[in-house]
Amino acid sequence: xxxxxxxxxxxxxxxxxxxxxxxxxxxxxxxxxxxxxxxxxxxxxxxxxxxxxxxxxxxxxxxxxxxxxxxxxxxxxxxxxxxxxxxxxxxxxxxxxxxxxxxxxxxxxxxxx
Amino acid sequence: xxxxxxxxxxxxxxxxxxxxxxxxxxxxxxxxxxxxxxxxxxxxxxxxxxxxxxxxxxxxxxxxxxxxxxxxxxxxxxxxxxxxxxxxxxxxxxxxxxxxxxxxxxxxxxx
Numbered sequence: 336x337x338x339x340x341x342x343x344x345x346x347x348x349x350x351x352x353x354x355x356x357x358x359x360x361x362x363x364x365x366x367x368x369x370x371x372x373x374x375x376x377x378x379x380x381x382x383x384x385x386x387x388x389x390x391x392x393x394x395x396x397x398x399x400x401x402x403x404x405x406x407x408x409x410x411x412x413x414x415x416x417x418x419x420x421x422x423x424x425x426x427x428x429x430x431x432x433x434x435x436x437x438x439x440x441x442x443x444x445x446x447x448x
Numbered sequence: 449x450x451x452x453x454x455x456x457x458x459x460x461x462x463x464x465x466x467x468x469x470x471x472x473x474x475x476x477x478x479x480x481x482x483x484x485x486x487x488x489x490x491x492x493x494x495x496x497x498x499x500x501x502x503x504x505x506x507x508x509x510x511x512x513x514x515x516x517x518x519x520x521x522x523x524x525x526x527x528x529x530x531x532x533x534x535x536x537x538x539x540x541x542x543x544x545x546x547x548x549x550x551x552x553x554x555x556x557x558x559x
Contacts, residue, residue, distance in 0.1 A: 338491070340457065368546060378534065380546035391546060393477075437490040437547060 337361070339428050339440035347446045348416050356411040356443045360428030367409040368429070368437060369401065373422035381424075384409050385431070416447045450475045452537050454550035460524050463559045469520040471509075471535030471550060481511055481518040482547065485537040487531045495520075495533070505529070525557045 340359045348354050360367050369381040380393040384403035392399075400415040407428075413420055423444050427437035451474040455503045461467055473479060483495040498511040498518060510521045519534060532554050535545040 370547075370549075377551035378536075378547075378549035382549070383546055393546065436494050436497070438494075441491045 339438055341424075341426050341440040341443050343443060344371055344441070345444050345446070347445075347448065348437060349448050350416055350418060352418075352447075354399065354413045354416060354417050355447070356413075356426075356430070357408065357423050358411070358426030358428075359408045360426075361438055364428035364430050364438070365407055365408065366429045366431060367403055368427040369411050370425045370427065371395075371422045372425060373419070379423065390400070413445070418447050419439070421445060421447045422443055450537060451547045452535050452548050452550035454533075454535055454553045456553045457551070458554045458556065460502075460556045460558065463527055463557055464524050465531070467520075467522045467525045467555065467557075469533050469535075469553050469555065471518045473516050473518065473535075473537050475537055479511075481509070482536040482538070483507070483509055483520050483532050484534045484536055484549075488535070492534070525555075527537075527557050527559060530555055530557045544550065 342357045346354055351422040366385040368383050370378045372378045372380050376419040381395055382401050387403050401411040403409045423442045425442045426440045429437045453472045455470050481498040485495045486491050486492045505521045507520055509518050513520050532552050534552045535550040538547050
């Protein structure tokens with residue numbers, strides 16, 4: 336069974352630009368979570384999507400947004416990039432709501448210059 | 449506020465020695481606790497969760513609500529246990545609750 340996939344693996348942008356990161360969940364999973372892993376800050380929850388809707392978001396500004404498509408894949412958009420947005424962005428998927436195990440993708444490393 | 453603390457950034461032990469990775473949490477409700485592991489060049493993966501009460505790869509973890517701890521233990525460390533370990537908390541009985549992670553502990557097992 337294929338795991339969670341993310342693209343691209345690496346992304347280099349300049350300050351002020353927009354970045355789009357993509358995630359494909361495990362087949363059958365309807366929930367997608369996004370996390371940011373910045374140096375020194377650990378893994379922090381960004382967004383949760385389930386059945387096409389944003390269900391919860393972490394303590395991040397509105398320029399972090401995303402969506403979930405009918406096939407349950409998801410996109411994370413970061414507008415007006417700042418240097419401190421440089422981080423590893425991890426996507427996780429789980430089967431529906433509740434306390435199902437979250438399965439993580441390999442991540443997208445975003446570098447903002 | 450929900451918080452997970454892993455006091456050690458790095459834990460170095462010799463092969464065959466006992467291992468204890470510490471995790472303390474702060475949460476007013478009923479928590480669900482997890483340990484995730486990330487081996488070199490691999491993705492983050494679930495090691496165990498307290499509700500399962502199982503032993504994975506020789507590791508166990510007991511939830512101590514009095515001490516608000518969920519330490520990860522293994523009686524005899526192996527070199528292949530070398531990895532980054534993250535303790536995580538989720539609010540039980542709340543659908544789709546995000547995981548709150550500690551900052552992780554690097555376990556280094558040498559021969």
